[in-house]
Structures are given as C-alpha cells and as structure tokens.
Amino acid sequence: HQRCDVDGYATALLPAGDYEIDIAYNTKEYGVSVEYKATVNLSVSRDMSKTIKLELVKRYGIEVQSPDEVFSVYPGDTVTTKITVRNQGNTEETIRLEGTPNDWGFEFEKNNITLDFGESVTINVTITVSKDALVSQNKAEIKAVCVEDNAVEAKAEVSFNISRVFGVGVEEGSVRRIEIKSGELKYSINVKNLGNDADNFDITVVNAQTWNALGWNVSVTDDDGNVIKNVEIDGKSSKAIYITIKKTGERIKGMPSTVEIYVVSQNSSASATYDLAVVRPDVGIEGEILVEGNNIRTTPPSNEEFYVFLVSSVIITLAIISLLVLGTTRPRRRRRWQRR
Known part of the structure; x- marks a missing residue:
C-alpha cells in the first residue's frame, strides 16, 4: 500500500513484471463523504510514470422529513402540507415521489425532482383522504424513490385523526x-x-x-x-x-x-x-304442507327408477301409436245384399 502526497502522486519500487493496481481516494465535499477509485493493469520493465484518472464511486441516498402536524379530518377531506427531501448521496440524483394508501389522492408540487448531492428542497403535497377511510387508517405514507437506483428510497408519514361516521x-x-x-x-x-x-x-x-x-x-x-x-x-x-x-x-x-x-x-x-x-308455501289448516294425489313420495326417484320409468313410458307410447295406426289402416269388409 502506498499513500499519495499532497499533489496526488505516489512512488513505488517494483520488480519488472505485470501488475494490477487499485487506487482509492476518500475525501469530503460540501460535507458529504465521497470516494474515488480506479483499477489499472501495468507492465513494468523500466523506470516510468503513469497518470491514472480516478472515478467517483457513486452512492445514492435520500432523506424525507415528515410534517409534525396531525390533521383532523372526515373521510373525503383534503389537506395540504409540506415535506423536505434531501439528497444524502454523493452524486446528483433524480427522486420520484409517490403516496399510499392507493385509494387516497396525492398531488405533489413536483412528482420528480433532481437534486445535487447535499442539496434539499421543500415541496407542497395535497392529500385527499379516501371516502372509505377507516378510523384505524390514521397515517398516510409518502415515499421518495431514487430513479437511478430504485432500491434506494426513503419514507415519511403524515398523521391523521379520522373522525368517525355511522351508517x-x-x-x-x-x-x-x-x-x-x-x-x-x-x-x-x-x-x-x-x-x-x-x-x-x-x-x-x-x-x-x-x-x-x-x-x-x-x-x-x-x-x-x-x-x-x-x-x-x-x-x-x-x-x-x-x-x-x-x-x-x-x-x-x-x-x-x-x-x-x-x-x-x-x-x-x-x-x-x-x-x-316471503314466498308462501301451500299450508293446510293444521299447518302441514298440502300434497295431493296417489302414491305421493317425499324423496326424488333414483337414477335407476327414473330410467325404468322413462323406458316404460316410451314403450307404452309406441304401443298406443301402433294401435292407432292399425285401427286406421284395417281394410273394410264388403257386405253383399240379396234381394228377397
């Protein structure tokens, strides 16, 4: 490990050969810790010098400050408040704002804001409470998400005292x-x-x-x-x-x-x-359900009984039809008349 001097130079005595050199530089800029890094491959065969450009290691971070006020509302009411969003990373980032519960309304002064590292901004937020909001739903959540890295986010809560309604x-x-x-x-x-x-x-x-x-x-x-x-x-x-x-x-x-x-x-x-x-059943004088007819049963027939009944009905019907046909096609006998 070698340390650079104040001008950013480091001197090392190395045998001839091929090397992979890692360089890191940590500092603070505008009160924010930043890190620069570089990795190079170097072949050494004689005295030489090489200038290596360091790249900023980007780190994203967000902070959202919640309002202190607790809003007393009825379902369907609208309130306006302010939130402060700060870029806690070490590079510029774009931040997207969104709110939950999903059935509440959220209107931001700006839905997307771009901040340099260490920079902050205060914006207005208008929140419309759902008409179906329960008394127990006493908080709304505002989430700030880094557009460059969606895994980086921060949340703020807005507190509500939702009045009770009856119906x-x-x-x-x-x-x-x-x-x-x-x-x-x-x-x-x-x-x-x-x-x-x-x-x-x-x-x-x-x-x-x-x-x-x-x-x-x-x-x-x-x-x-x-x-x-x-x-x-x-x-x-x-x-x-x-x-x-x-x-x-x-x-x-x-x-x-x-x-x-x-x-x-x-x-x-x-x-x-x-x-x-109420559907009126056929109720008799003593309060019993009236069912009239011969051989009344209270349970439906089984499949076997139903098929026997169906086949029997078909046979009887065919027999009746046959008799009718024979009756209409039978030849008529001629009577002879003798004169006495």
Whole structure:
C-alpha cells in the first residue's frame, strides 16, 4: 500500500513484471463523504510514470422529513402540507415521489425532482383522504424513490385523526330455503356497516306479533341457528344473518307477505328498514304442507327408477301409436245384399 502526497502522486519500487493496481481516494465535499477509485493493469520493465484518472464511486441516498402536524379530518377531506427531501448521496440524483394508501389522492408540487448531492428542497403535497377511510387508517405514507437506483428510497408519514361516521344498510342475501317436513322457512339478509369503524347493531322484527297471531314464530339467527338480537360488524363490512320462520304449534290462520326488519346502531341514530318478501308455501289448516294425489313420495326417484320409468313410458307410447295406426289402416269388409 502506498499513500499519495499532497499533489496526488505516489512512488513505488517494483520488480519488472505485470501488475494490477487499485487506487482509492476518500475525501469530503460540501460535507458529504465521497470516494474515488480506479483499477489499472501495468507492465513494468523500466523506470516510468503513469497518470491514472480516478472515478467517483457513486452512492445514492435520500432523506424525507415528515410534517409534525396531525390533521383532523372526515373521510373525503383534503389537506395540504409540506415535506423536505434531501439528497444524502454523493452524486446528483433524480427522486420520484409517490403516496399510499392507493385509494387516497396525492398531488405533489413536483412528482420528480433532481437534486445535487447535499442539496434539499421543500415541496407542497395535497392529500385527499379516501371516502372509505377507516378510523384505524390514521397515517398516510409518502415515499421518495431514487430513479437511478430504485432500491434506494426513503419514507415519511403524515398523521391523521379520522373522525368517525355511522351508517347501516340492509339487503337480501343468497339463502331462500323452505323445509317441507318442518314447514320452516329460512332467508338470509346482509347487514352492511356503512360507517368507518366497528359498530353493534340491534335487529328487530317489527311485525313479529302479527306473524305469531297467525301461528308463526319469526326469529333472527346466526350461522349456527342461535337466536340473536344484535350483531357486531367491522367498518365498511357486511355480515349475513338469517330470518327463520317456524310454526308455533297452533292452528295456522294465514301468513303475512313480508317480514319487516328494523336495524339500528347502538352508538348512533343510524338505522335502516327492510321488508323481506316471503314466498308462501301451500299450508293446510293444521299447518302441514298440502300434497295431493296417489302414491305421493317425499324423496326424488333414483337414477335407476327414473330410467325404468322413462323406458316404460316410451314403450307404452309406441304401443298406443301402433294401435292407432292399425285401427286406421284395417281394410273394410264388403257386405253383399240379396234381394228377397
């Protein structure tokens, strides 16, 4: 190892031969550490001097300063703040700015900025909070990425205090089932939490007494069939519940056409009503499903039974057709008339 003098020269006494020479030079420029390097192949056979050009070893680096303010907003609001971006590398670089969450809006004074090493700039950023932002989404992230080397990046956080909003909706679900033997009807409905935080909702069947007076019991149940009076749902989510209709054991006197459902938040006045249309089964005077006819069965035929029935039907049909054809083509006998 040889050190250069103040003019950048180094002297070495070497035997004749071929050499690979590595040269490195470290210094500071504008307060930033920089390094210069070079590698050369040299053949030595006599006294000689050689000038070697050193190249800067480029290192990229970024720093982003976050704003100190915490913004209190409602979903859909817009705020403007400032961030400071600094080139922490030892060479000029271009920096691209982007923001997350992806469903929020980010508008930068400049999307791409070019800074010399050690240089910094402060720019305006306008952030639009998503209309579906949850209370728990209390931070937005701004990322600065080096265009020359995408692996180099820095992040800054902008803090938010998102106000809570409430809302609820109801829609019919996918389950519509009638149990023939038990006379039970079951329907699913989806309760939607339109608010931006978890909420509890009370569920009431408004016309339950009307149903009961006609011989039916209407209840709200969960997936396991347990009777429930309320349900907890995460913000911007929905949950399926079930409306179960059963005979009370009393004489059936009729059936309403709808189940009137009322859903209300336990934490606000947000509410929704929904009229669930009910398909009326043919219910007899004692509350049984009426099925009339001979040899009625409650289970569908097997494949073998169905094929036997199908073949038999075809044979019978062909026989009938043959008889009809023979009846229409049979020759008529002539009667002779004798005069007496």
